[in-house]
Amino acid sequence: MFHVKILCACQYLTFLVSSHSDANLVELGNETIKEDDRAILLEGGLTKSASAKFHSSSIKANLIRFITMDDSFLLENRVTLRAMSEFGAILVYFYICDRTDFFSESTKKYNRDLFLFLYILLIIVSAMTSIKKHHDKSAFSAKSLLYLNRHQTEEWRGWMQVLFLMYHYFAAKEIYNAIRVFIAAYVWMTGFGNFSYYYIRKDFSLARFTQMMWRLNFFVAFCCIVLNNDYMLYYICPMHTLFTLMVYGALGIFNKYNEVGSVMAVKIITCFLVVILIWEIPGVFDIFWSPLTFLLGYGDPDQSKANFPRLHEWHFRSGLDRYIWIIGMIYAYYHPNVEKWMEKLEESETKRRLSIKTSIVASSLVVSCIILWLGKITLETYISQFHIWLRSSVPNGQPKWLLCLIPDFPLLNFTLTTFIYLLISYRLFELTNSLxxxxxxxxxxxxxxxxxxxxxxxxxxxxxxxxxxxQISQTLVRRLTFTASRIVFV
Structure with a gap:
């Protein structure tokens, strides 16, 4: 619990150096709310004078006002303080679930019939909701018809996340190959989404870059601190961070020439060459990444893997999907052409349009809209599953057990833990953006x-x-142990 105390203190003190902004993963077109308006909304309607006061105050002044518990300071910043307190409380819950014996644990059991039943049931319920929603003509707009728009990609991520979570919860090893494809698809969307944003918006500002890094690493950083885990336990986060950096670098360097086709071709070829150099040429990977072993190293508590190098996990995870982010960039580059083709298709004669659309639909899986929102919180659901849905009990341990809140009632336990897990994940998404x-x-x-x-x-x-x-506590424990042993001996 000592880590938790330090965390809470860190949150309150760090707050004193603050200000405003927002960012999310990419959407095509002009669907985003203005960042200044979003700031006002997330601040809960604080008065402009209060906000201006805080912006004009120095860090020293804010620190003094906080230490003295100045009433006006606390009132002016009550929304932020409440968000930080809630975030800290959630991390305490993580610690209790995964690092104490307050709740029990149960063994994972896979039943193909139950697994398929739950997933098909989810599809049916979501389809019913989707059909009902589509009766409302106001739900349709020109934006919603855009090919691979934000809602579609979030829905895609959401469905993959459902299977990914069920794979972990039920230990459904037989769908491992599908899970590998899903992870590759996530990385593909990293290349696609970030390329689309930077190519269209041309926003390479430090603020935008910092906001993206905050979104990817804020939550996971505190999980590592509180639960004493390596960053690589949540390997999706360093992978997305790396490939986001590479997309940012590829488009940010000589960004004035991104509209020139030959320059873009050189950039994409350079990306391939960088990947080939680091991952394909023996020995280069270790030389390149060894200075970051403290960050990307992983100490697996599984004794069968104790002899693996600390960078083995990073080499394995990043190497599996090392090219797919570039494919996402290429697809994003040609995406406007595909969109124009789709627009022409809409303008073509009815018979031709229907025949082409029918052939596309016949080769695709028709899904619905029930979990669009889940696609927004895939980062939070990915990290949270390790500690408040599943259970590892030890630092850096893979989640081999299930969190058990209702012993001897596995289905009721699944329902309760899943409800709490999804509720907290969604709230963490909102808190991360608010902070x-x-x-x-x-x-x-x-x-x-x-x-x-x-x-x-x-x-x-x-x-x-x-x-x-x-060190003081460890010294005291050693002395007490030594004293107790001498008393017993005497």
């Missing part, structure tokens, strides 16, 4: 730099304090 508005300002790079420096300094101080306290 991002505070700590990662959109149009103030100077304040962003101050926030980063102050946050790093506070984190370093808290780490040193926790290290000293930990």
């Amino acid at each position: 991002k508005m505070v700590f990662v300002p959109t149009k103030d790079d100077r304040r962003l730099l101050y926030n980063f420096i102050a946050g790093a300094a506070i984190s370093l101080c808290l780490y040193c304090i926790s290290l000293i306290l930990l």
Whole structure:
């Protein structure tokens, strides 16, 4: 629990260096809400004067006001303080579920009949909801018909996430190959979505980049701190971070020439060459990544894998999907042409249009809209499953057991734990974006730099304090153990 105390202190202190903004993964077109408007909404309608006061205040002044528990300061920033407190409480719940014996655990059991029944039931319910929604003509618009728009990609991610979670919960090893394809699809969308955003919006600002890194790593960073896990346990996060960086670098360098076809061809070829150099030429991978072993290394508690190098997991995971993000970039580059073809198809004669559409539908899986929202929170559901849906009990351990809140009633337990898990995952998504508005300002790079420096300094101080306290506690435990052993001996 010591880690949790340090975490809470860190959250409250780091808050004192803050400001506003927003970002999510890419959508095509102009579907996003203005970031300033979103900031006002997430701040819960705070008055402009209160917001202006906070922006004009220095870090030192905010720190003094916080330490003295100034009433006006607490009222002005109550929404942010409440969000941080809620986030900390959720992490405490993670710790209780996965690192204590407060709740019991149960063994995973796979039953193909039950697995297929639950998934088909989900499809039926979602289809019914989708059909009902589509009767409302207002649900249709020109934006909703765009090919691979945001709603479609989120729905795609959502369905994959459902199978991914069921695979883990029921230990459905027979669908492992499908899961591998799903993970590749996630990485494909990293290339597709980020390329689309940077190519269309041309926003290579430091604020936008920082917001993306916040979205990918804020939650997982605190999970690593509180639960003493390696970053690589949540391998999706470093993979998305890496390939997002590579897309950003590819389009950000000489970005004024991105409209030139030959320049874009050189950039894409260069991406292939970089991947070939690092992953295909023996020895280069270890040389290139060894300085980051402290971050990307993984110590598997499974004794059968104890002799593996610490970078083995990173080599394996990143190597499986090392090219697919580039394919996503290529697809995004030609996406406008495909969209134009779709528009021409809509303008063609009815018979031809229906025949082409029928052939496309016949070769595709028709899905519905019940879990569009799940596609938005795949990062949170991916991380949370390890601790409040499943259970590992030890640092860096794979989740081999199920969290058991209702012993001896597996289906009721599945229902309850799943409800809590999805509710918390969605709330974490909202909290991450709310806190991002505070700590990662959109149009103030100077304040962003101050926030980063102050946050790093506070984190370093808290780490040193926790290290000293930990050494003191260990020394006391050793002395007490030694004293007790002498008393028993006497």
